Amino acid sequence: MIVLSCNNLTKSFGIDTVLENISFSINAGEKIGLIGVNGAGKTTLFRILTGQYGYDQGEFFISKSLTIGHLEQSAPLNPEYTIFQETLEVFRSLIEMEAELRQLEHQIAQQGQLSNSNSLNQLMNHYARLSEEFQQKNGYGYPSEIRGVLKGLGFTEEEFEQPIFQLSGGQKTRVNLAKLLLTKPNLLLLDEPTNHLDIEAVEWLEGYLRTYAGTVLLISHDRYFIDEVVNKIYELENRSLTIYHGNYSYYSEKKLQVYEQQLKEYTEQQKEIEKQEEIIRRFKQHGTEKLAKRAQSREKRLAHIERIEKPLLLYKKAKIRFETRISSGEDVLQVSNLSKSFGDALLFQNVSFEIYKGERVGLIGPNGIGKSTLFKILLNRLPYDTGLIRIGHNVILGYYDQEQSDLDQKSTVIDEIWKENIHFTQTEVRTLLGSFLFSGDDVQKDISALSGGEKSRVALLKLMLSKANFLLMDEPTNHLDISSKEVLEEALLHYNGTLFLISHDRYFLNRVTTKILELSHNGVQQYLGNYKYYQEKKKELMEPQEPEITVQKTKTQIKDERRKEKEKQQEERRVKKARESIEEQISLLEERITDLEQQMCQEEVYANPQLSRQIHEESSALRQQLEDLYAQWEEYLN
Numbered sequence: 001m002i003v004l005s006c007n008n009l010t011k012s013f014g015i016d017t018v019l020e021n022i023s024f025s026i027n028a029g030e031k032i033g034l035i036g037v038n039g040a041g042k043t044t045l046f047r048i049l050t051g052q053y054g055y056d057q058g059e060f061f062i063s064k065s066l067t068i069g070h071l072e073q074s075a076p077l078n079p080e081y082t083i084f085q086e087t088l089e090v091f092r093s094l095i096e097m098e099a100e101l102r103q104l105e106h107q108i109a110q111q112g113q114l115s116n117s118n119s120l121n122q123l124m125n126h127y128a129r130l131s132e133e134f135q136q137k138n139g140y141g142y143p144s145e146i147r148g149v150l151k152g153l154g155f156t157e158e159e160f161e162q163p164i165f166q167l168s169g170g171q172k173t174r175v176n177l178a179k180l181l182l183t184k185p186n187l188l189l190l191d192e193p194t195n196h197l198d199i200e201a202v203e204w205l206e207g208y209l210r211t212y213a214g215t216v217l218l219i220s221h222d223r224y225f226i227d228e229v230v231n232k233i234y235e236l237e238n239r240s241l242t243i244y245h246g247n248y249s250y251y252s253e254k255k256l257q258v259y260e261q262q263l264k265e266y267t268e269q270q271k272e273i274e275k276q277e278e279i280i281r282r283f284k285q286h287g288t289e290k291l292a293k294r295a296q297s298r299e300k301r302l303a304h305i306e307r308i309e310k311p312l313l314l315y316k317k318a319k320i321r322f323e324t325r326i327s328s329g330e331d332v333l334q335v336s337n338l339s340k341s342f343g344d345a346l347l348f349q350n351v352s353f354e355i356y357k358g359e360r361v362g363l364i365g366p367n368g369i370g371k372s373t374l375f376k377i378l379l380n381r382l383p384y385d386t387g388l389i390r391i392g393h394n395v396i397l398g399y400y401d402q403e404q405s406d407l408d409q410k411s412t413v414i415d416e417i418w419k420e421n422i423h424f425t426q427t428e429v430r431t432l433l434g435s436f437l438f439s440g441d442d443v444q445k446d447i448s449a450l451s452g453g454e455k456s457r458v459a460l461l462k463l464m465l466s467k468a469n470f471l472l473m474d475e476p477t478n479h480l481d482i483s484s485k486e487v488l489e490e491a492l493l494h495y496n497g498t499l500f501l502i503s504h505d506r507y508f509l510n511r512v513t514t515k516i517l518e519l520s521h522n523g524v525q526q527y528l529g530n531y532k533y534y535q536e537k538k539k540e541l542m543e544p545q546e547p548e549i550t551v552q553k554t555k556t557q558i559k560d561e562r563r564k565e566k567e568k569q570q571e572e573r574r575v576k577k578a579r580e581s582i583e584e585q586i587s588l589l590e591e592r593i594t595d596l597e598q599q600m601c602q603e604e605v606y607a608n609p610q611l612s613r614q615i616h617e618e619s620s621a622l623r624q625q626l627e628d629l630y631a632q633w634e635e636y637l638n
Contacts, residue, residue, distance in 0.1 A: 009058035036236035069185030170196030329393035338387030365519035398468025402475035452479030
């Protein structure tokens with residue numbers, strides 16, 4: 001069923017046309033990724049769909065039953081509420097419905113004493129309808145649903161009670177995302193939903209969206225995320241929209257095939273045109289009347305040929321190439337038993353690892369674990385508490401800071417590059433900047449006036465010109481569109497130095513890295529492969545393993561291991577049995593509450609005030625028990 005469609009939609013801002021004659025239909029349940037370079041019109045299209053922007057021409061259809069939900073980065077939150085209270089607001093209608101049910105129960109008990117059967121019948125009918133609606137809308141289970149979504153998005157139980165006014169911008173965005181997911185609109189519009197999420201939370205969101213009952217249309221520069229979630233790609237390019245029936249990997253492959261076919265057709269036509277033009281030139285050159293007529297005839301045919309435009313693989317790309325001034329020794333970095341605290345708060349300890357020449361190493365871990373801090377320690381910008389750091393022979397460090405704090409905000413683009421490369425002429429600097437997509441007056445812009453993507457390109461150019469042989473890069477793909485990320489990946493894959501990267505971009509990590517280091521509060525775990533290899537190994541570790549018994553183990557050790565394994569299995573059985581028992585109790589309680597609600601609608605009950613009161617009291621007590629059981633059940637699930 002089509003829930004939304006556009007036909008020949010056009011949108012301009014002044015003389016700049018952003019969208020031109022785009023047409024598409026969205027079916028119920030589809031998961032669609034909207035991609036395109038920065039400025040292609042993705043956010044503009046979202047704002048048209050939500051009614052924030054109008055459109056100049058075309059047709060726009062939305063199903064009457066369609067509810068649209070979109071993530072607003074600056075949606076208002078009550079600063080005095082806790083995180084949990086704020087998300088409870090999603091279920092305000094259920095909270096009010098429950099309050100009305102309690103009030104009706106009280107009124108029914110009172111009416112039963114007055115023996116006014118007419119009024120009582122009306123109350124009972126209203127109560128029965130409302131009670132059924134409350135149950136159908138998960139009136140008893142929504143607190144558990146809230147906790148599940150908040151935990152999935154990276155909030156701990158302790159943080160549930162944190163007031164909104166204490167939250168960072170990123171945390172507020174996560175609260176808004178939680179509220180949107182709990183609202184469950186028919187059509188979810190998500191603009192960069194993985195911003196401010198660590199990898200674990202992103203993977204949870206992938207699973208949630210894959211099984212989401214509604215329709216999803218999302219904008220994201222996270223190619224791994226798009227690959228995992230969507231089954232269709234909408235690409236905005238050159239004001240037009242092209243549809244690909246598959247995920248990002250399918251789109252990427254198909255896009256290349258289409259480009260190669262278009263290039264082949266263009267090349268063949270150009271050869272034919274050149275051939276005809278050469279024949280025409282020769283016919284005219286001989287000057288006979290007969291040949292002149294033939295030349296004229298060919299010119300007419302040539303003029304009527306529909307010219308194939310030269311295809312563009314993508315918009316103009318930056319040209320990045322990292323080179324080294326000198327070669328480093330084999331041992332690039334050794335870290336032993338490193339620890340770091342801020343006051344009494346321990347960030348990490350027992351951190352030990354080695355990085356060797358030519359390795360491309362990814363550093364991952366949850367937000368706040370200290371990845372950027374570790375980089376700053378290695379760069380001697382922060383002190384550490386204990387441990388040893390040894391930088392290898394001939395190692396020249398280069399650093400890419402995700403905050404771009406090394407850029408002089410008061411400097412112009414050209415001066416920022418020139419002041420550290422004074423041996424270049426102005427023409428050479430302008431040529432370099434041109435290869436990073438800065439041309440004309442762009443080079444005279446102040447750094448402070450640049451967008452996030454433009455600042456990233458300046459920082460990458462500075463890093464490229466440093467010719468360092470050991471690059472430390474903190475979130476280098478932030479602010480880059482997909483095209484720029486692919487250019488950076490190619491440059492790093494051809495780099496002959498050593499890389500140490502922090503990134504939440506799993507597609508980037510998967511393509512570039514040869515080793516993964518996972519940082520925790522108590523050290524580093526090493527995985528000798530890319531991100532996919534890391535995921536597979538983590539999955540293996542999480543699966544139950546048969547205990548390995550080697551000949552070196554003593555009988556006591558073997559006996560002890562068997563005892564521990566037996567205890568573990570007994571505990572797993574106990575937890576499973578307890579969980580199943582709670583599930584059975586929940587089922588019985590829900591049946592009993594439904595039965596009591598039906599009894600309260602019967603005349604022999606509401607005509608008897610004492611019996612009515614007893615049933616009401618039992619129902620209230622059972623609801624409290626049910627809430628407690630849901631809390632216990634959730635603990636066993638975790």
